[in-house]
Amino acid sequence: MNPRALLRSACAFALLSVAIATARADVVVVVAANSPIRNLTTAEIADIYLGRLTRLPDGTRPIPIDRPEDSPLREELYEKVARLSPVQVKAHWSRLIFTGRGRPPRAVASDEAVLRILRENPAAIGYIDRRSATEAVRILD
Amino acid sequence: MRRILLLSAVAACVSVGVRAADTLPSDSVLTFNAFGTLGVAHSSEEQADFNRSAYLPIGAGATSSWSPAVDSLLAGQVRAQISPSLSGTVQVVSELRHDHTYKPHVEWAYLSFDATPELAIRLGRTSAPTFALTDTRRIGYAQHWVRPPSEVYDLVPVTNNDGIDIVWKTRAFGALHTFQGAYGRSESIATPRGQPPVTALSDHQLTLRYGYEKEAVTAYVNFGRDRLTIDGFEGLMSAIAMFGPQGQALVDRYNPRQRKGTFYGVGGTYDPGPWFVMGEWVRQENASLVGSRTGSYLSTGLRIGAFTPYVTWSDVTMNSERSTPGLDLAAVPPPLAPAAASLNYVLNDILQSNGDFTTIAGGVRWDFARSLALKGQYERIDIAPGSWGPLTNQQPGFVPGGSVRVLSLTLSFVR
Numbered sequence: 384m385n386p387r388a389l390l391r392s393a394c395a396f397a398l399l400s401v402a403i404a405t406a407r408a409d410v411v412v413v414v415a416a417n418s419p420i421r422n423l424t425t426a427e428i429a430d431i432y433l434g435r436l437t438r439l440p441d442g443t444r445p446i447p448i449d450r451p452e453d454s455p456l457r458e459e460l461y462e463k464v465a466r467l468s469p470v471q472v473k474a475h476w477s478r479l480i481f482t483g484r485g486r487p488p489r490a491v492a493s494d495e496a497v498l499r500i501l502r503e504n505p506a507a508i509g510y511i512d513r514r515s516a517t518e519a520v521r522i523l524d
Numbered sequence: 525m526r527r528i529l530l531l532s533a534v535a536a537c538v539s540v541g542v543r544a545a546d547t548l549p550s551d552s553v554l555t556f557n558a559f560g561t562l563g564v565a566h567s568s569e570e571q572a573d574f575n576r577s578a579y580l581p582i583g584a585g586a587t588s589s590w591s592p593a594v595d596s597l598l599a600g601q602v603r604a605q606i607s608p609s610l611s612g613t614v615q616v617v618s619e620l621r622h623d624h625t626y627k628p629h630v631e632w633a634y635l636s637f638d639a640t641p642e643l644a645i646r647l648g649r650t651s652a653p654t655f656a657l658t659d660t661r662r663i664g665y666a667q668h669w670v671r672p673p674s675e676v677y678d679l680v681p682v683t684n685n686d687g688i689d690i691v692w693k694t695r696a697f698g699a700l701h702t703f704q705g706a707y708g709r710s711e712s713i714a715t716p717r718g719q720p721p722v723t724a725l726s727d728h729q730l731t732l733r734y735g736y737e738k739e740a741v742t743a744y745v746n747f748g749r750d751r752l753t754i755d756g757f758e759g760l761m762s763a764i765a766m767f768g769p770q771g772q773a774l775v776d777r778y779n780p781r782q783r784k785g786t787f788y789g790v791g792g793t794y795d796p797g798p799w800f801v802m803g804e805w806v807r808q809e810n811a812s813l814v815g816s817r818t819g820s821y822l823s824t825g826l827r828i829g830a831f832t833p834y835v836t837w838s839d840v841t842m843n844s845e846r847s848t849p850g851l852d853l854a855a856v857p858p859p860l861a862p863a864a865a866s867l868n869y870v871l872n873d874i875l876q877s878n879g880d881f882t883t884i885a886g887g888v889r890w891d892f893a894r895s896l897a898l899k900g901q902y903e904r905i906d907i908a909p910g911s912w913g914p915l916t917n918q919q920p921g922f923v924p925g926g927s928v929r930v931l932s933l934t935l936s937f938v939r
Contacts, residue, residue, distance in 0.1 A: 426698065426739055435700040435737055437641040437693070444641065452894065466797040468827070470891045474666040477938045480557055481601060482659045483613055483636060483646065484691060484702075 409513040410459040413520040415501040419443050420508060423523050429465035431508060433475060434485040447488040448500055448509040454492075460510045555603045561664040563595030563934035571922035572915040574905075574930050576671050578879070579681045579714035579916070580620055584930070586919050593620040595671060595934050597662060599631070609638045617662065622715045634689070642693045652685040653704045653733035656744040656791035656804050659683075664936030668800075668825050668889050670901040671932075673838035674914045675883065676819040679808040680787050682726045682750070684710040699738035706731045717877060718917030722756030726785075743792035744804075752810060754780040764867055767851050767860070774850065778871065780812040799826045807843075813871070815844040815878045825889075832889040839882040846880075846910070847872050876924070880908035887932075895939055901932045 412428055414420045420443060423431070430436035431445050438444055450457040452469065461467045467475070479485035491497055494515035501507050501520055508523075516522055567574035567585035575583030575594050584591035597619035604612045615632035634648030651659035658680075661672045687708015694701050709727040716722065731748040761779045764771045791804030801824040809816040818841050825834030850868030853861050887901030907913030909925040 429739075430700065436695060438695070469894075470897075473895065473938065477559060477663050477666045478660045481559065481599070481615065481663055482651065483603075483632070483634070483644070 408456055408459065410456050410463060410510050411513045411516060412460070412464075412508065412510045412523045413497070413501065413516060414508050414523060415505050416519050416521050418501075418505045418507075418521065420445060420506065420523075423508075425464050428508075428523070429461075429467075432461070432488060433465065433472075434479060434487070443506050446504055446507040448497055448507055449488040449490040450497075450510070451490050451492055456510060456512060553605050555605075556600070557603075557939065558598070558600045559663050559665060559936070559938040560598040561595050561662075561934050561936040562592070563664075563670070563932060564590050564592055565594035565930060565932040566590045568929040569915065569922075571919040572912075573718065573917040574914065574928065575620070575916055576674060577678045577681060577916075578674070578912070578914050579678070579716050581622060581624055581715040581718050582620070582917050585915070586917055595664070595932060596620075599662060601632070611636050611638070619662075622713045622721045631684070644691045646689040646691070647687075649684055649686050650689040650706060651683055652706050652710070652729065652731040652748065653746060654680050654683055654731055654748055654787060655746055655789050655806055663938065664899070664934055665895070665897050665938040668832050668834050669823065669836060669885070669887060670899050670934050673819075673821040673836060673883060673885075675838040675840035675881065676789075676804055676806050676821055678914065679806060679817055679819050679840070680748075681714060682710050682712050682724055682729075682752075684712065685729060685731065686710055687729070699736055702733075702735035702737070704731075704733040704735070715916070717912060717915075720756070722754055725753045725755075726750040727753075740794055740796040741792070742795070743790075745788075745790050746806075747786075747788045749784065749786045751782050752780060752785045752812070752814065753782050754812075754814070757813070760867070760870060763863075764851070764871070767856055767864060770852060770855060774848070774871070777811075778813040778848075780810075780814055783810055783812040783814070785810040785814070797827065800824065809843070813874050815842060815875065817842050817844075817878065830891045832891075834887060834889070836885040837883070838885075840879055842878055842880050842911075844875075844878075846876050846878070848875060876910050877912040879913055880911045881913040882906045895937055897936045899932075899934045899936070901930075901934075903930045903932075904928075905930065 419441060427436055431447050458469055461472050476487045494511040497509035497511050498517060501509055565584040566589060569585045571586055573583035573585045573587050583594050597617060599615060599617040601615040606612060612635050613632060616628045617631040618626045618628040621627060632650055634646040634650050636644050636646045638644045653659060655676060657672050660666055661677055685706040685708040689706040692703045707730050709729055711723060711725050713721050713723055729750040734745045736743040757780055761775050765775045787808040789804060789806030793800060793802040803822040805820040807818050821836060821838035823834060823836035825832050848871060850871055851864040853864055856864045883903050883905045885901055885903035887899055890898045892898055905913055905928045907925050912918060912924050
């Protein structure tokens with residue numbers, strides 16, 4: 384293989400890697416388009432999902448919708464908003480569950496199920512793959 | 525009258541709770557959760573046993589070189605959602621008991637009225653929020669180490685609360701503040717130092733905890749008081765009382781009957797993710813032969829992929845006297861002097877055994893599969909001269925003081 388061909392295949396490989404990386408699910412936190420929930424800080428989103436924030440300043444009680452433990456989106460969300468690994472999240476909830484101080488959010492399997500719950504519950508907050516976002520939801524960036 | 529007041533308070537909470545209920549389709553009425561640890565521990569001391577508590581009858585060392593009795597336990601919890609604001613929870617734990625069996629006992633059994641998501645009133649048996657980790661100390665999966673240091677967690681062995689418990693959470697300045705108060709009583713059977721079982725009754729037990737959580741920071745302040753009676757010392761005390769006023773003075777000083785106890789502590793964790801540090805300082809005071817002590821620990825670790833290596837330093841120091849002159853032998857009738865001397869010996873033995881020791885521990889946690897954590901820990905316990913340290917079931921050849929090395933392996937799960 385001559386140097387030029389080598390360079391070409393290296394470039395192709397690099398481009399392919401970038402393509403794969405961008406194709407990876409990009410998690411976004413969403414609420415219904417008509418939700419009273421305005422913008423939330425990353426720390427507030429983390430606190431809602433960890434059971435530390437149950438009432439927003441305007442009185443709304445946010446209803447966090449989680450994803451199953453084996454969901455890559457879930458891992459990405461907790462890493463992004465709280466820098467917590469799946470193990471740390473599980474340890475957090477086991478401390479609350481076995482002392483009766485809290486219960487984890489309800490988990491649903493698909494982006495569609497999240498969207499359905501958001502449609503029916505203006506106070507609900509969920510997270511989905513950016514590509515699944517519709518006009519019925521508002522992305523909290 | 526008191527009962528009627530309580531019931532109306534509960535009814536008021538239930539009705540408030542119903543109004544506050546959310547519209548989301550409710551999840552299951554019955555939830556089952558479980559956690560457990562399978563462990564073995566080895567101790568270098570062959571003339572006594574090492575266990576997580578000196579109030580347990582046996583452990584690793586004298587009874588068996590490698591023992592499953594130190595860390596193994598299994599717990600199951602059932603929670604029933606009776607109405608949107610009313611739930612019942614029962615948690616049953618199987619672990620080594622005073623009678624050497626693993627017969628399951630009810631650790632938690634309460635009805636909870638969640639007046640709002642921020643306020644829960646619980647009636648029944650809960651775990652008193654004595655120190656930072658008292659109510660979560662059994663959940664191996666939720667901790668980086670094999671077990672919380674006994675220098676702190678063995679200071680107040682009575683941890684249940686049969687009564688009322690109120691938890692109120694509120695948010696201010698971007699942080700979650702949790703106020704918890706428990707009032708009630710508790711009865712437990714223990715085998716201190718492997719001695720025959722004694723019953724400890726703690727009543728007028730009041731425990732208060734304030735917790736602060738904001739991002740990487742968690743902090744606690746705890747305060748408690750109780751009135752403690754330990755049965756099993758009646759023989760010793762009545763024998764001492766027979767020596768007239770000086771005997772009675774000793775009984776007044778040391779008899780563990782209805783003695784006021786206090787405990788308080790402060791602790792915190794800083795956990796930004798890649799590493800963490802946590803520490804706690806606690807003080808326990810009791811005006812009887814139970815004595816007063818100060819315990820503390822500092823632990824830090826790193827998270828490297830699935831591995832969490834850590835080191836922990838912990839210490840407990842006696843604040844009350846380690847010995848007493850006891851009965852003045854010159855003042856007792858000469859034929860009774862040998863009896864008085866042996867009573868003095870027993871009393872001093874109890875005071876001295878109360879425990880001064882320091883532990884350095886190092887270990888690693890490996891999260892090798894979902895919901896499973898494997899841990900290995902090595903610790904060196906340095907026991908002050910004359911003290912029995914954290915050990916139990918001392919054999920005739922046991923020499924108090926010195927250094928003990930313990931190796932532990934555990935597998936913890938949660939579901």
